[in-house]
Amino acid sequence: MEFIQTDLPGVIVIEPKIWKDERGYFYESYNRELFRDAGIDTDFVQDNQSFSHKGALRGLHGQSNPFAQGKLVRVIQGKVMDVAVDIRKGSPTYGKHIRVELSGENFKMLWIPAGFLHGFVTLEDNTIFTYKVDKLYNKESEIGVRWNDPDFSIDWTLKQSEVILSQKDAVLPLFRDFESPF
Numbered sequence: 001m002e003f004i005q006t007d008l009p010g011v012i013v014i015e016p017k018i019w020k021d022e023r024g025y026f027y028e029s030y031n032r033e034l035f036r037d038a039g040i041d042t043d044f045v046q047d048n049q050s051f052s053h054k055g056a057l058r059g060l061h062g063q064s065n066p067f068a069q070g071k072l073v074r075v076i077q078g079k080v081m082d083v084a085v086d087i088r089k090g091s092p093t094y095g096k097h098i099r100v101e102l103s104g105e106n107f108k109m110l111w112i113p114a115g116f117l118h119g120f121v122t123l124e125d126n127t128i129f130t131y132k133v134d135k136l137y138n139k140e141s142e143i144g145v146r147w148n149d150p151d152f153s154i155d156w157t158l159k160q161s162e163v164i165l166s167q168k169d170a171v172l173p174l175f176r177d178f179e180s181p182f
C-alpha cells in the first residue's frame with residue numbers, strides 16, 4: 001500500500017496493493033496499522049455508500065466541530081473526479097484544491113482530514129462511491145460551498161449543462177460569503 005502526499009498537506013492518495021489471479025482481485029481497502037504508520041491515526045465510526053448517474057455532482061461538503069469528519073473515499077465501480085478544498089484559516093493552501101480521479105479500475109483512495117471541503121462528480125453512469133468517516137453524520141453541523149465557486153475555479157471535467165445537483169447543493173453559499181469554522 002502506498003501513501004502519496006498531495007499539494008494539500010494532510011490530503012493523501014492511497015494506492016493499495018492489488019492481488020490479481022484467475023478468480024479476480026483482492027485488496028485491503030483499510031488496514032489500521034498501515035494507516036497509523038502513515039500518519040492517519042483515527043477511528044472510523046460510519047461507512048457510507050452512494051450510487052450516481054453520470055454527471056451527479058455532490059459537494060462541496062463538510063461538517064463543523066465537534067462533528068468535523070475525516071473521510072477515506074474510494075470508488076467501487078465507475079469513475080469520479082474527486083475534489084478536496086482546504087478551508088483551514090491561516091493555512092498556506094487556504095482556498096486551494098486538489099483533484100484526483102478515482103475509479104473502479106485505478107483502485108485509488110483519498111484521505112481527506114477535517115478542515116477540508118469534499119466533493120465529487122461522477123464521470124460514468126452507475127458509479128458506486130464508498131467512504132469511511134471518523135465522526136457521525138450530524139445534520140445541524142453541515143457546511144458547504146457552491147461547487148462552481150469562482151474563487152475555487154475547479155475544473156470538474158464536465159460542462160455545467162451536464163451536471164446534476166441536489167436542491168441543497170445548488171444554493172450553497174459562495175466562498176466569499178462563507179465563514180470557515182476551521
Ligand SMILES: Cc1cn([C@H]2C[C@H](O)[C@@H](COP(=O)(O)OP(=O)(O)O[C@H]3O[C@@H](C)C(=O)[C@@H](O)[C@H]3O)O2)c(=O)[nH]c1=O
Binds near residue numbers: 048050059062118168
Ligand atoms: C451524508 C449523510 C446523509 N444522510 C441522509 C440525509 C439526506 O436526506 C440523504 C442525502 O444526503 P446528501 O444529499 O447530503 O448526500 P450527499 O450529497 O451524497 O452528501 C455527501 O456528499 C459527499 C461529497 C461527502 O463528502 C459526504 O460527506 C456527504 O456530505 O442522506 C444520512 O442519513 N447520513 C449521512 O451521513
